[in-house]
Amino acid sequence: MIERADQLVLNYVSQAADAAHGVLRADQRLDFARRLRARIEVERGGSQNARQVAKVLARFGDPAALVEREARRLAEAGVATARDPAGVGAGAVARPVSGPASGPASGPAGGPSGGGATRPLPAVTDEEAPPGVRAYRRIAQDNLGRRQGMGLPFAGLRRAAMSSANPMATGGRDARTIVKEHPRDTAALAILVLAALLVPFDLPAVAIFQVPLVVWAVGAAMVLFSDAWSVRDRFVGAGAPLLGYAVGGVLIGGLRVGIEAGMAAFVTQFFDVSGTMFMIGTGAGVLWLAYRLLDVS
Structure with a gap:
């Protein structure tokens, strides 16, 4: 779980650094990525929970919007960037930029780093954030509200299915990416599916247990010992087959x-x-676990 939370942060900072190509100079990109990572760590507060870290990153919004915000800050300070090597205006004069309340500026523009004044990224608030950041934050908050309420149940799966045509639908993360990052968890889901597929076959029992039950037990154990899902999700996903067998069999x-x-x-x-x-x-349990896996990632 710790590795997954850290990977989310690294992926986000990498996206911001990629978006800065052609906008900021190399030294400015490094300085921006360093300050962004530091600000995320402050907002993260040492949390190793992937869900919490994902919510923190959602508050920051689109990495490209943060890059544009940094480019505007440097432009206002008269500092040349990769987009405008000559600086802002023919007579622009580089000037120090006062740091925000969260920390002082490290120095005037044109200092030793050559990338202008550096400062810690301020906390992202609705009042100060640019329109792009506010828009992405509203989308993230709406998505969180739908998940916590009675919203569309499999929106995460639909976004994953759309990601091949529109990578922004999932932030560049699709089902293939999830499989690569969670091989054991996807293997557990595959074993549960195999257990269901073996039901129609009249296979000899293993000791006193039917083969589908044995296969289900293996998959359920892998799910229960996984850290990719919450405890509730693990029990729901692993217990759905038995619930269907017992309760469904009795009722029907x-x-x-x-x-x-x-x-x-x-x-x-x-x-x-x-x-x-x-x-x-x-099938219901596997769909739920797959949805939650995509939703968390």
């Missing part, structure tokens, strides 16, 4: 035989439908 089997048919007929109907309900429960 009871409805099919009625009250007066007797226990023998009910047991027969239970075993006829419980396998199908196990498969349905497995």
